Amino acid sequence: MVIVKLPDGSELKVNSPASPSDAAKEISMGLYNACIAAKVNGELVDLNRKFEKDFNLELLKENAPEAKDILLHSVAHIMAQAVKELFPETKITIGPAIEDGFYYDFDKEPAFAEADLEKIEKKMQEIIDEDLPFERKVWTREEAIEFFSKDGETYKVEIASDLDDTAVVTAYTQGSFTDLCRGPHLPSTGKVKAFKLLKTAGAYWRGDSSNKMLSRIYGTAFFSKKELNSYLHLLEEAKKRDHRKLGKQLDLFEINEKVGPGLVLWHPKGAELLNTIRTYWMDTHRAHGYKFVQTPHVGRANLWETSGHLSFYKDGMFDSMEVEGDQYYVKPMNCPFHVMIYNSQGRSYRELPIKYAELGTVYRYEMSGTLHGLMRVRGFTQDDAHIICTPEQLNEEVEKLIQFAFDFLKSFGFTDYEVYVSTRNEEKYVGEIDKWNQAENALKSALEHVGVPYQVDQGEATFYGPKIDMKIKDAIGRMWQCTTIQFDFNLSERFNMEYTDKDGLKKQPYMIHRAILGSLERFVGILIENTVGDFPLWLAPVQAMVIPVTDNHKEFAENFLNTLIKEGFRAEINLKSEPIGAKIRSAELDKIPTMFIIGDKEIESGSVSVRTRKDGNKGAVKIAEALNMMQEEIKNKG
């Protein structure tokens, strides 16, 4: 007999050897059917694993936090089985559960195409319908190597060979298919109620681009059809927000192959949006003590040699051009120029902190496959600034900066964050350890002081200094990295930056690179996806559309338009020979936040009818009141 102790303290006696499913059956068949795995003495195990000694048992149903991974991983095995049955020459590699799904990498020539997915899905459904049990095997390393060698599964042999030679190796078999796997798995394939294969992709063996390119299939699975459908629905929602689609629809920007990949042409409405952001950025930065600088798009090779870019970052830069016998490079960053401005004269501790800010457009050679709408481009505008300060000023400056970043992003409607501090990589860093420690502490204590929870990315700093990265959460829960605050021990050293301290000694200042929005292009992309193109009034490229009911109202409407423009609003007028229903529809499709409709009634009473995108028809108001309403909303960043 084995005594099984349950979480509520009660005990069951079960014939030895006993499995979690034996115990579940003791309680009820309903419970047994609902279980998918178990925890024995805290360890995740299969339901049918046998135990001879007494144990503590926690049965896991579909709603357990661990259940999803077990399901996904089991479906990955089912997919691999289906693939092996359909395409026996395929070699299997690895297939983990990931967030929202799973994938499996196969070595197959030619690679899988989307068209294969349907066939594989059908086969998978057959395997599920057969309700094959997942059976666990325990092997030595040698047994595993022998098994997979026999099958010609060279990747599995490689994985097994890399294991410790004393390691206990487990493998799972369902039907004709056996895979090396730590487990646990579902008791049988029939437990899978809803799955879908989503896409194919290329992926390097072991994630290394010098290795062979494998063929990856992505899929997802759920315990119910309903969950699967709502997931697929969410994917559709994300598609509707796609900034590339909305950018075209709303005529904001284009990326034209005749111009070049990754290079953005901002159309008038997009440029208007950018300018609104720029103006706000300039105003707030001026108020926070930043000084604006402006620097060229190219610079001599010598400058980039001194900065270290040509040794550390050449692959990310466009090729040089020769001018009068000298090599010049298009700038991938603004920092060396800002350093030159700092170094243009002797600096006193009294001047510090100096904060140079620039919306500087930089160009980087990004690999063609990585380009993506506005999110990843080759020419973009950083909302860049460099803070140069004394060691004593460090903590306060970082703290101000964090607060500033939060406040600034809040104006755009972003209030949820994840914050990461990246610390020194032991293998790869420049500068003194003391400075690193001080800088890392400054970052952490500033976050703590402002009351921001953060995670530490150990060893993830750049070679030149530790950093804070902030991710903002959008309306459908996706995270986007924008803000970055990076220490730099490299440039101050290389360019011999100094200041004269109180004691008359020349000292090296601290330098911080920072961007709050990251890149304006990317940030606009995020804004579009977050708002679905429904920009708040203060940002909307066209804030108001004036709509005369008929040609008879044209003159009054044009006068009102001029008033709007004179008052600084971004307004347009629709003078087409269309019924107002059509004019309204067209303004709605353009997502214009406010419409002013003018007909006989309005002209008689000297008013305008207001229709907002948010609230629909709000009726007639006096002209002064209409202007006031708009001004208020804009002031509140609405």
Add this chain to the structure above:
RNA sequence: GCCACAUUAGCUCAGUCGGUAGAGCAACGGUUUCGUAAACCGUAGGUCGGCAGUUCGAUUCUGCCAUGUGGCUCCA
């Protein structure tokens, strides 16, 4: 850069099992002058992404290239 897939009018898309193409919207012209999400009639618009090859004939088949999309890698 790598793997897979895609590219037809300004936009969204249909179509040709190889005989050089069509719709809706947009544009333009005319009619209409209308009260809160689509008035009516007409006109024009395409080297079917580019270059080769196969073929009597290629938008269609094949190859290469460009660009895009989904991933991989990269993102100091």
